[in-house]
Amino acid sequence: MLRSILIPLLAATAAIAIPLEQRATAPSVSIKNGTVVGSSVLGIDSFNGIPFARPPTGTLRLKPPQTITSSFGTITATGIPTACPQFLSQLNTTNIPSDVLAQVEDTRAAQTITLSGEDCLTLNVQRPSTATSSSKLPVVFWIFGGGFEFGSTQTYDASNFISKSVSLGKPVIYVAVNYRLGGFGFLAGSDLASEGSTNLGLRDQRLGLQWVAENIAAFGGDPTKVTIWGESAGSISVYDQTAINGGDNTYKGNPLFRAAIMDSGSITPADPVTAPQAQAIYNSVVQNAGCSGASSKLACLRSLNYTTFLNAANSVPGIFSYRSVDLSYLPRPDPGNKFFSVSPEVSATNGAIAKVPIIIGDQKDEGTLFSLTQTNITNNAQLITYLASYFPGNPNAVADVTGLVANYPDQPLLGQPAGSPFDTAALNNVYPEYKRLAAILGDITFTLTRRAYLSIVSSQVPSWSYLASYLQGTAVLGTFHASDILFAYGITSEASVPTQSIQTYYISFINSLNPNNISTTAPLIQWPQWTSGSPQLLNFQALQNVLITDNFRQAAYNYLSARTTSFRV
Secondary structure: OHHHHHOOOOOHHHHOOOOHHHEOOOOEEEEOOEEEEOEEEOOEEEEEEEEOOOOOOHHHOOOOOOOOOOOOEEEEOOOOOOEOOOOOOOOOOOOOOHHHHHHHHOOOOOOOOOOEOOOOOEEEEEEEOOOOOOOOEEEEEEEOOOOOOOOOHHHOOOHHHHHHHHHOOOOOEEEEEOOOOHHHHHOOOHHHHHOOOOOHHHHHHHHHHHHHHHHHHHHOEEEEEEEEEEEOHHHHHHHHHHHHHHHOOEEOOEEOOOEEEEEOOOOOOOOOOOOHHHHHHHHHHHHHOOOOOOOOHHHHHHHOOHHHHHHHHOOOOOOOOOOOOOOOOOOOOOOOOHHHOOOHHHHHHOOOOOOOOEEEEEEOEOOHHHOOOOOOOOOHHHHHHHHHOOOOOOOOHHHHHHHHHOOOOOOOOOOOOOOOOOOOOOOOOOOOOHHHHHHHHHHHHHHHHHHHHHHHHOOOOOEEEEEEOOOOOOOOOOOEOOOHHHHHOOOOOOOOHHHHHHHHHHHHHHHHOOOOOOOOOOOOOOOOOOOOOOOEEEEEOOOOEEEEEOOOOHHHHHHHHOOHHHHOO
16 A cells, blocks of 8 residues: 555564574673663574663653653564554555556565554664674664654664675665654654654654663664764654754763764754644544543543543544644654753754764655645636645735746646656656656655755865656656665665665765765766855765756745745644
């Protein structure tokens, strides 16, 4: 089903049965709170579901994560880690062409999350089996995507990525973090703001990074060489981690990370946690939970049984609903709390970010996946009305959106700056405004926002950027959002040009803060830094890599970049 691509990830290797003779003795690591016993398969040690915080249940529901202060003894970390509560509305596939559904099934990303619950704040650690406590290997810290509504560490297996790092002579250690989602992790409103319990999912991620600082050396990692890496909502989270505490990424006097990789996501301009639209979501959850009449609505929400609160939290629009990327739950600035106090574009503009080297990029057709359900939008006026509703805090939203939409022609021709999947002329327009909406949603959420972010930070930090088009020609979807997971994790053919390229560049960057320090032999080419004076993108294609100039849809970019605050969600 279409939901499967947005659960991108899936470690196909996890389901492979490994003969007993190929299994190694169970690895064991002693850390701050106890001993963790993992598994070893084909040269990779895995430790699944290591707790890094107290269970956020009962009175700790909707509260910042609490550090574990007691010993947990010995944990057998070999099972499926519990995912945090999921908010994933089933996509209505009635009007979606059968060939599109077939393409989705062919991605092999069809597994779903099998176990979820509130006691979910855990990490997975994977390493080469040769690693010891004295190895001091660089570490990559993965933050999964899913619209801040779904996803889990249980569906990502980095074995292929780690094996590639070993073969390149640049081994890495991989850590993946679970964080609270939906109403459990990103519920806003004045009640939560008044007690400082906002942006809980970001706080979970930050506590996970602090766990890495204190414990990863025991696994063979170097806590001074951590790269944070995320995709989609995870990529937005990576940017947010650079902006937390005004850009102070230190813990006990040392940086928590030294580099960042952002796949499809960066700054997401947003109104505060107390904005009317955020308060409306809170009020709706409270009402559906039966807590409207309670003297303390938060106390009431915390006293509910798990299923009742889950159903109330999930009663608002989801990412696969008609509202699409107009998310009910997302990081919002909390001006009363230093942790995440200003809209992301403000922190970037003010230079209030951690100054670390970055890789950031997009899929060519980011918006197609999020434009499949709005089939009643059939003309320009309806498109404007729909998009203007995304920005309730802007009294001039209709006028601002009208100007934006004018940059995307109604009848895209090959080479014109409109219509996603791009460069497919009039093909793939499954309903009258589909390609225009897909182009606009992709640009304002991911692609042109990336360019705006780079135009601000590239003078402050070394920056490399890319655009992926390796699935050019895929019906209706093109090179769609989250398709890069298939290549980065080696789920597709390990020998494919995109897999070899992405993994090699990233492993080089994680090791040396430069994607070019391992090899530039074919299919790899020299990847130049992105600068405002020379905005070069590495274009990942199916059979080769080339360089392109980051100036496509420049009129739309100019319009958006001049009105950043007008498009806060």
